[in-house]
Amino acid sequence: MFGLCVLAGVLVAALLLPAATGTGAVVNQSSDAIDRMSSSLAKREMPLVSTVTDRNGKPIAYFFNQYRVETKPGQISDSMKAAITAVEDKRFWHHEGVDWHGTMRALAKNAASGQTAQGASTITQQYVKNYLVHVTARNAMEAEKAKETTVARKLREAKLAVELERTMSKEEILTGYLNVVPFGNQTFGVGAAAQTYFGTTPDNLSISQSALLAAIVNQPGALNPETNPADALARRNLVIDLMADPRNDIRITKEDAERAKKEPLGVLSPLGRPPNGCVGTGDSETDGFFCTYVENYLDRHGVSSDQLENGGYTIRTSLDRTASDAAKQAAERYVPTQTDGIANAMAVVEPGKDKHKVRALAANRDFGNDASKGQTAYDIVSRTVPFGAGSIYKIFTSAVALEQGMSIYDTVDVPASYTSRVYKNGCCSPYTVQNAEGVDSGPRTLQMALATSPNTAFVKLQEQVGLNNVVDMASRLGLRHAMGQVNMLGRQLDSDGSNGPSVADTVKQRNLGGFTLGFTPTNVLELSNVAATIMSDGVYCPPSPIEEITDRDGNPIPLQEAGCEQALRPDVAHQLAQGLAKDDTEGTSRVAAKAAHWNRPMIGKTGTTSAHQSAALLGATPQMAGAVLTYADGRKPEGICDAGGDNPPYLCGDEGNIYGGKVPARTWFDAMMKIHEGLPVAPLPGSPPPPGR
Structure with missing residues (x-):
């Protein structure tokens, strides 16, 4: 402390500062800084990269505020230790935190030139400054204060440096410094720098x-080897010469120095720093959709973006590479990536009574920022889009009817046209509905009605069971976001409700009988989860992308996920599954199923909106559930024309002819055939149909 006092006096005298600016305030600031830095070191709060992986632990994305890979003393080469001490603090192994002789020389030079206190900082002092700037600073103002060239800052650094030397070994201090210091190109610490540059x-x-x-540490911007290789090379060679100085504690031979100076910079091009966030992640552009869902899911369930970017977490997700690749390939096969104005999105969820794991979120669009290449950075698979799923919503009407005591073998009336006495078309005129082309009139069982999808039958059935009950059933089975958190334009509701009401409230308030025909905004992931709920004996679970989260020390981090709930009685869920069991054999997806050589029991339901701007298929086996939505995603949506087979669809104004049994069904069966390879053929839940049915 005697040395510190002498230093304070010299600093004050040399810079002609009032004595009042000396020790009192500085000591208080130093004590506070020591406490915060000591606490931070004890808690290991240094910002680290969080890694997101697939279910098998293969990284798909990284999140960081500072790209840093924590490194232990034994993980740093002797040559790195020799280089940094040679150029930054050759007396590092001998001083006690402050190089008094060097400081006095620097002070004399500064005083003579009229500058403030600069220079002569030891590695320990630099460690203090960088830690205060890059770790403990709570805002930009604190970070700037930690860098200011003043007497107060110098005194604080000196005091903290002495304290660190008392509590940490030289190896620990050197390693700490090398873990904190910036190396340019958004890279911090030697672990990240080794990866970024080499x-x-x-x-x-x-x-x-x-x-x-x-060399880069001295001036990371000016000595960037990418943009200024000549200066970087000159500075590197200077460091090599210093490393060979025989006065160094760790040094190299002159022969090694000469050989090293002849080597090229050898910097990677492009640099090896991984992309930050979801754009450019993983092995394919598909991972970005899953990554975005993970990021948003974590933020909603207890891990903020700040925690994600600084916490050094490892997030093992439920992403199944086989399922993801199969879904991506199928989506692109039937709607190529750069198809103008048409998106083809697919989600896959694994049923279960304790968790519904999201296995794939894929689309024909690549995930990225270049629209000219068919890319999008919107989460089009997991968010609600302003396009309907058509007759898939007849599932909800059927579920309510079954819950109220109806059987899938009960007969429903199917007129060619039906004018409702309950619903209105807008404010005044009657609501009249007709069946789609090719759907015959005439009575049939509820099971066959689900397979053949007559509009008139389900509008009548919705009248009988109650519109509000059907809307509530859609939410119960899985459309939580699409029903309750967006408006009729598919836009997220504001917290003050100014852009509401929600879809559910709007349908109920306006008595919109067309709800069972699926014209409201929908969500591909939630549609998949509806199928998973049916296949899980009526147990709804939030679609979760998380297997486990661990902190930087490998300790598990609990997530505040909502639990599962019995959304539908098991017996009703079983009946509903059996009611949906004919779509691939006698229903609207039978052509696509046959072309794909599909031979497993499944539930299925297709849907198409009236303007043919969207079409969908929801389907599931006991092992996997999924949904596909093909829709017009351009600025001016048009009808979609299906050209048949492997020919891509195209926009065709008001003359669309797409149906859920076309592109969506082909995509679904193509992907699910690959996803189910190696899985046993499993029966649907519930009792099999009676003989002859």
Whole structure:
């Protein structure tokens, strides 16, 4: 402390500052800084990269505020230690945190030139400054204060440096410094720098590589080897020469130095720093849709974006690479990526009574920011879009009817046209509905009505069971966001409700009988989860993309996920599954199923909106559930024309002819055939139909 007092006096005298600016305030600031830095070191709060992986632990994305890979003392090469001490603090192994002789020389030079207190900082002092700037600073103002060139800052650094030398070993201080210091290109710490510039680890850094990294530390911007290789090379060679100085505690031979100086910079091009966030993630552009859902899901369930970018978490997701690749390939096969104005999105969810795991979120669109290449950075698979799923919503009407005591073998009336006495078309005129082309009139069982999808039968049935009950059933089975959190335009409701009401409230308030025909905004992921709920004996679980989260030390992090609930009685869910069991054999998806050689029991329901701007298929086996939505995603949506077979669809104004049994069904069966490879053929839940049915 005597040395500190002497230093304070010299600083004050040299810079002609009033004595009042000296020790009192500085000591208080130093004590506070020591407490915060000590607390931060004890808690290991240094910002680290969070890694998102697939279900098998393969990384698909990284999140960071500072790209940093924490490194232990034994994981840093001797050449790196030699390089950084040679150029930044050759007396590092001997001083006690502050190099008094060097400081006095610097002070004399500064005083003579009229500058403020600069220079002569030891590695320990630099560690303090960088830690205060990049770790403990709570805002930009605090970060700037930690960098200001003042007497107060110098005194604080000196005091903190002495304290650190008392509590940490030299190896710990050097490692701490090398973990915190910036190396340019958004890279912090030697572990990340080794990867960014050379694609290696710090224990494998060569002499020339170590020297370059030590050179960059001096001026990360000006000595960027990508943009200023000549100056970076000159500074690197200077560091190599310093490393060979015989006065160093860790040094290299002159022969090694000469060989190292002849080596090229050897910097990776492009640099090896991973992309930050969801754009450019994983092995394919599909991972971005899943990554975005994970990011949003974590934020809603207890892990904020700030925690994600700084916490060093490992998030193992439920992403199944086989399912994801199959869904992506099928979506692109039937609607190529750059198809103008048409999106083809698919979600896959695994049923279960304790969790519904999201296995794939894929689309024909690649995930990215270049629209000219058919890319989009919107989460088009997991968010609600302003296009309907058509007759798939007849499932909800059927579920209410079954819950109220109807059987799938009961007969429903199917007139060619039906004018409702309950619903209105807008304010005044009667609501009249007709069947789609090719759907015959005449009575049939509820099971066959689900397979053949007559509009008139389900509008009549909705009248009988109650519109409000049907809307509530849609939410119960899985359309939680699409019903309750967006308006009729598919836009997220504001917190003050100013852009409401919700879809559910609007349908109820306006008595919109067309709800069972699926004209309201929908959500591909939630449609998949509806199928998963039916196949899980009526148990609804939120679609979860998370298997487990661990912190930087490998300890599990609990997530505040909602639990599962019995949305539908098991017996009703079983009846509903049996009611949906004919779509692939006698219903609207039979042509696509036959072409794909599908031979497993499944539930299925197709849907198409009246303007042919969207069409969908919801389907599931006991092992996997999924939905496909093909819709017009351009700025001016048009009808979609299906050209048949492998020919891509196209926009065709008001003359669309797409149906759920076409592109959506082909996509679904193509993907699910691959996803089910190796899985046993499993029966649907519930009793099999009576003989002859």
